[in-house]
Amino acid sequence: MALDVIGAGFGRTGTNSLKLALEQLGFGPCHHMFEVRDNPGQLPAWAAAARGEPADWDAMFQGYRAQVDWPGAAYWRQLAAHYPKAKVILSVRDPDAWFDSVQATIGPFMTTMRGKHDNPHANAISEMCDRFIVQDIFDGRLNDREHATRVFQAHVAQVRDTIPEDRLLVYKTGSGWGPLCAFLGVETPGEPYPRTNSTKEFQETQPTPE
Numbered sequence: 001m002a003l004d005v006i007g008a009g010f011g012r013t014g015t016n017s018l019k020l021a022l023e024q025l026g027f028g029p030c031h032h033m034f035e036v037r038d039n040p041g042q043l044p045a046w047a048a049a050a051r052g053e054p055a056d057w058d059a060m061f062q063g064y065r066a067q068v069d070w071p072g073a074a075y076w077r078q079l080a081a082h083y084p085k086a087k088v089i090l091s092v093r094d095p096d097a098w099f100d101s102v103q104a105t106i107g108p109f110m111t112t113m114r115g116k117h118d119n120p121h122a123n124a125i126s127e128m129c130d131r132f133i134v135q136d137i138f139d140g141r142l143n144d145r146e147h148a149t150r151v152f153q154a155h156v157a158q159v160r161d162t163i164p165e166d167r168l169l170v171y172k173t174g175s176g177w178g179p180l181c182a183f184l185g186v187e188t189p190g191e192p193y194p195r196t197n198s199t200k201e202f203q204e205t206q207p208t209p210e
Helices: 015-024 033-038 040-050 072-082 095-104 106-110 120-135 145-162 177-184 199-204
Strands: 005-007 087-092 168-172
Touching: 005 015, 005 072, 015 087, 015 177, 033 040, 033 120, 040 120, 072 145, 087 145, 087 177, 095 106, 095 145, 106 120, 145 168, 168 177
Parallel strands: 005 087, 087 168
Antiparallel strands: none
């Protein structure tokens, strides 16, 4: 099974809601960081990719029809080349709102809580994320608003400049079913678009750093 949809958007751009929406539209299962969290056997391959080692994308996405969120989003160029028929969705939101959401959720998971999680698997994920997100993408400056939002905006520009318009949907968080269904050529469901994994929901499931 090859990927039909590639998600190029950074984490905290509505990616879990997008995952659920894609699955509801028939493009599931959809890979997300939660898949790595819930399936420890996936971590070694992703950790190796974070170290710059060759990745077997077909093996890593075996059984999945779509991918959103990190870790996959960090490799959008490679995935777009490896799956040339897949459509690409770039989920976006206001850069400052994105930064605030990161600082209240996944930022501490990868920084202040790194090495302090009760679960060894969570610690291993945070170490991986520190390497390929905090260090590689944000040059160790994820907590610097000006720098991080500049990286965010540059990423959006890079994807838009690289992926042909007919293959790309720039999907603004909160846009609902309309643009997504039109892009994928499917009917609009009668149910509301999924809304999940808000900052409040994320915080309620995470330990507080000391």
